[in-house]
Amino acid sequence: MKRRAAMIGLGHQAVEDHLPGLAGSGKADLVAVCDSDPDVLRAQQQAHRVPGFTDVRQMLDEVKPDFAIVAVPHHVGRQVVQECAAQGVHMLKEKPFATSPEEARGLAEICKLGQIELMVTLQRRFNPIHTSTIGLLDQIGTPFLIDGQYTFHTDDPGAGWRGDVRQAGGGCIIDMGYHLIDLLLWYFGLPDRIIAEFSAAALPDADYDAEDTAVVQLGYGSDLYGSLLLSRWMAPKTERLHVVGTRGSVLLTKGAVQRLNLDGTVAEELSRPHAPASAATAQIDMGGLWEIPSGTVEDSESILEAVYRETAEETGLTISEITGYIGHFDYQNSRGGTTRQFNFSATVEKTEPVILTEHDAHQWALPTELPEVSDAVRNLIAS
Structure with missing residues (x-):
């Protein structure tokens, strides 16, 4: 099922980046647009054939999107984050995250209390x-x-x-x-x-x-x-x-x-001259996805040795035993080729502390209660 997305703020970044990114997305549909300028709003409302609003709260009340892409002037960001968090709407927010360290701490607390995720749009990480x-x-x-x-x-x-x-x-x-x-x-x-x-x-x-x-x-x-x-x-x-x-x-x-x-x-x-357009879509489709810790097998090691090493490097956890091979899947790598990921089940000596070096957060999840993961990971674990 596709996620329902609202676009808040219809300036240059929204028109040139986020709206085309949504149009190319296979996992989200644009369901509403919002801007304080009625003329700007009308043009995008007609172009995308979705409801338009000049008031954020009204849009959230009536449309109830799953997430919102927020591209507003820096000083307006806090107000929009508060409105979305109050209604449990996740956000993909244009940089900066905040205008000061004090505001950053306040926004983090708002998101925590609202139990929502806020991702800053750093498109180059998906390019x-x-x-x-x-x-x-x-x-x-x-x-x-x-x-x-x-x-x-x-x-x-x-x-x-x-x-x-x-x-x-x-x-x-x-x-x-x-x-x-x-x-x-x-x-x-x-x-x-x-x-x-x-x-x-x-x-x-x-x-x-x-x-x-x-x-x-x-x-x-x-x-x-x-x-x-x-x-x-x-x-x-x-x-x-x-x-x-x-x-x-x-x-x-x-x-x-x-x-x-x-x-x-x-x-x-x-x-890749057209990579920015694909990056806009990738951050919508892939942003916030959870994944299995993984890495590259070095020339001097076996694949099982790589499992032990990569797990320790990425999570700080020590594997006590690799208990089985659970399958593989292929994905397109950053050079446009195909990479095959082999996946294994394992037990670890201790489940805490988890020390992350390449990810923003971690969670332990039951196979029947997975967070948002790629279809490949979901199918792998389900099988």
């Missing part, structure tokens, strides 16, 4: 270009230098609510920099040292205080360091992340990733 980068980083030796840049030019970098720190929570760092910083957290974890310099000086006579340009320097205890350049004023439009290692480097740009030799020649390249 095959960005997921394949992980494998390429393993081939460049020891990484020691990071050079990131996300810049573009807009004539008024402080226009509207985005120029007001009180409403936006910040400027280019919390807005466009959010994606680049998340990639670093995904690939390398939290840095040990951070220094940031930023300014709102591109238009000296303009009245805005949210930074239009920033330089962030970061360092890890493993002798890995680097910098990020972020700007709403600097042309040309550039989005890239260059990681240099002892045996080569990886250059990630929008729509392509290259592994480079030490002399800069291309060793291998993956290009």
Whole structure:
């Protein structure tokens, strides 16, 4: 059964990303749209042939969606989260999660009390270009230098609510920099040292205080360091992340990733110019799904040795005995090929504590009471 989705906020991100993502989804249907602008609302209501609302609470009362995609100005986010949580509606929310640490803690508590899940839309985590980068980083030796840049030019970098720190929570760092910083957290974890310099000086006579340009320097205890350049004023439009290692480097740009030799020649390249569209659908269909801990078999180990190692690495649990083989399924990997996952049943020495390194949460579940998992996992366990 498909989930019923409502779209709250009909700006550029909704029209260019989330609504097309819903249209391509095999697991969700758009059932309502909501926006405070009647003209904008009318256009999307007619285009998608669904009910339209200017009031979030009224839409939730009348339509009762399973989840909502929230793409509203930063300062409106808390109100929408409160409304959805009060009615038990899960959310896929545009970044940022919150405009301050205090608001973040408050929103987390609201979601906990409402027993709902809130996922932040970090589309790059569902983009095959960005997921394949992980494998390429393993081939460049020891990484020691990071050079990131996300810049573009807009004539008024402080226009509207985005120029007001009180409403936006910040400027280019919390807005466009959010994606680049998340990639670093995904690939390398939290840095040990951070220094940031930023300014709102591109238009000296303009009245805005949210930074239009920033330089962030970061360092890890493993002798890995680097910098990020972020700007709403600097042309040309550039989005890239260059990681240099002892045996080569990886250059990630929008729509392509290259592994480079030490002399800069291309060793291998993956290009997916239309990947952003598929990523929008993937985060709807796959976001929030639970999965079985898994990993890759190393060259020097057997598949059973990999089961012991991956379980320990991903969960902190120690397997006492592998009790059986329960089957396999195939799925499309980040490079567009097919990967086969072999699955085993096992007992562990202790069920707690669970220490996660690659997932956001865990739960023990009975085969008859599974949370939301892929069809492949559900069929495997049911058999």
